[in-house]
Amino acid sequence: MTPEQLKLIQQLAELGDVTYVKRGVTSLVNAISEMNSKALELILEDEVSYQDTTKSIFFQKLKEVFEDFQKEDNKLIPYEGKCNSDKCTNKNKKGIAFVGNKSGRYINFIIEENENGSVKDIY
Numbered sequence: 001m002t003p004e005q006l007k008l009i010q011q012l013a014e015l016g017d018v019t020y021v022k023r024g025v026t027s028l029v030n031a032i033s034e035m036n037s038k039a040l041e042l043i044l045e046d047e048v049s050y051q052d053t054t055k056s057i058f059f060q061k062l063k064e065v066f067e068d069f070q071k072e073d074n075k076l077i078p079y080e081g082k083c084n085s086d087k088c089t090n091k092n093k094k095g096i097a098f099v100g101n102k103s104g105r106y107i108n109f110i111i112e113e114n115e116n117g118s119v120k121d122i123y
Contacts, residue, residue, distance in 0.1 A: 024117045032109075033076050034096055037065040043120070051123045058122070073100035076107075085111065089096060090123075 001009075023043050031039040041059060045051065050058035069076065076098035083090040090110055099106040112120040 009110060017113050023119070025113050025119060027109055028111065028119055028122075029078050029096060032062075033078050035070060035073075035076060039057070048119065050121065069100050069103070069105065069107075073105075074104040075101045077101055 015074055023045065027039070027043050030036075031043055037059075040062065044055050044059060046055050048055065077100075079097045079099060081095055081097060083093050085091060092113075093110050095108055095110040097106050097108045109122050111122050114120045
């Protein structure tokens with residue numbers, strides 16, 4: 001972060017409640033693992049389509065998934081892998097399984113990344 005950016009953040013912090021969230025795949029994985037809807041809403045970009053739908057619809061559905069997981073789990077543990085299915089076009093794409101720390105239930109995502117590290121798509 002540049003000195004100018006740090007100064008701006010300090011000035012904003014003086015004004016009140018400020019949240020700094022770095023966008024990118026690592027931040028996304030952490031927010032999903034923590035089932036942190038507030039961070040996730042800031043990380044996901046408005047103009048990007050997620051799973052062939054709008055950010056707001058994708059975000060709402062993911063919040064519902066979090067609520068279901070939170071009945072038993074307090075975090076989701078990420079495990080990296082790749083799709084091995086011969087029945088879809090995602091074969092060999094990197095994915096992440098998020099497994100409930102108590103229930104063992106899981107949800108899988110393939111997360112595509114842009115060259116600059118931002119999230120290109122989630123499905």
